[in-house]
Amino acid sequence: MIDGILMLGFGGPTPGCCGRRLTCPRTPGCEAECFVAGILGDNPARQRRVDEVVAHYRRLGGTSPYNALSGIQTEALRIELARNGVRLPIACAFRHWNPWAADALRALKSDGASRIGLVILAPHQSSVSWDWYIKHAAEAAESVGGIEIAAVASPWWNHPGFITAIVDQLREATAHLPRERTEAAELVFTAHAVPQPVEATSFYRAQFAETARLAAEAFGHPAHRIAFQSQPSDSSIPWSSPDILTVVHDAHGRGARDLVVAAAGFLVDHTEVLYDLDIEARELAESLGIGFHRARCVHDHPAFIAALAERIRSVLRPPSSVLRQ
């Protein structure tokens, strides 16, 4: 049985120094550089890539809406659980920005919680999007003391509520298009690319492909493609493919007039979605004469939040460890 909930997401930079990076210049606007260097590591070998990604953030204002949007999801989940009679302390923390997991766990502990149910804010499982989060949360709990990760909510890549939320966003994104254009459009689902050695050991690609298939069928447009995005430009090894830009080029080669894109591997419209899709992929598509119509991520869509609440309710019943579906 759990008595508190921790939502753990990747995170994004918000205004103010993160206070974590020893080499932080502590200058105004340091957030994006600290965030990206915190992910890639303080290593001269990656400076070019750090600069490249920091430029993406700066073009979008220097910070990210990720954390605020995750906070909205957390509050929506709290309300949904309360509506179902479940009143537990709930906190949201991030892997790469504050509030850190240890801080959130301390807050939960002060609210009387000691057995935490973890919700990982990523729909598809790989060692870097699942195991690493659980490891991180468990280590944070150990550092706090007197609190433990007692259960992990099952992933939801094929949950009907998640699929419904994606489909509703697709409908909204195509509402302005004549029906025949939507029918003729190429439907593309994207997820973050992962490096081949990580993809090879996980269900990440298969789960993402299943999400895409289920959403495409429910949208009434079963023909679809999957694509990956946000692969680091300086990597020397294969990452998940095809890349979204390749898919855009291919669509042009097939004479596509419109692309309808859903970032089904992401939960909120944050910088990787706003830059890599809304700027980079859109600019390419439009330069090729293709209309680019992106559906919003699921955010706090009621069906998605209800799906998360269902996963939480299932970990309220012993045994406390919940496995994959």
Add this chain to the structure above:
Amino acid sequence: MDARSFLARLHEEVAAHAGLGHSLLGRMETDPKAREDFRIFSGQHYPLVGTFTRYLELLLLSAPDSQAKVWLAKVLVDEYGERSQGEDHAAHYRVFMRACGWHDGEIDGIALHPAVTDFVQEHLRLCTQEPFLVGLGAVGPGHEWAIPTMFAHIIRGLRQAGFRDDEIAYFTLHTEQDIDHGAWLEEALGQFAASDLEQEQIRRGCLASLAARERLWWGIADKINAGCMRARVPGVSSATAGSEAEELTLARFRDRVRIRIDLPLTRGPATA
């Protein structure tokens, strides 16, 4: 391009390569590693340490002249333990593994990530199936120029995790020796990197090695995340569940690897 300019450019390319700049290495301060992380790390890293001399020995067979052989032999003498109290690098590494919590009898049974076995296979291929300079590029710039930078990060993480200096002597000794090896190599490469073809071969081997290195770090990170998660929250399924069934243990890998060499009796100018 003259040899000096080529080598300078290659140095820059190595220094900016994602194989050296993997987040597993660069995040030692913002994402400190514990002994358990290094236990898993060491189990995956050991097969590389144990086979490095084999790459050099194989490459020695195809070295075109005495100068190349001398360079390889000088490095080999260090690897065999000349400047390490007579213990080879693999023996030093096992000291570190024991400090991580491994017993000697467990090492052969460690399941290896495919990126680990691929790394070894790729280097065996580079040192036997490619022209000599491709192999030299892999074990030379691809290793000797890269290791001091990579190990500086690892040593920082090891000290943060509480390892004593005597437990991590493999890393500190190796770093010192690789700085020497890099300087010797620089001298040797100056002779070999004269033509466009020679430069292309050296660079190709170097980049192939670094790409294998980048895959390796991802593979090790994969193992660390999955292994530590399982240990800390038992009963929750890993995202990598089932993948180990297809992995080779070190013992099985060693049994399976066969090296094919196709060499004439002599190389270089005809001998009397």
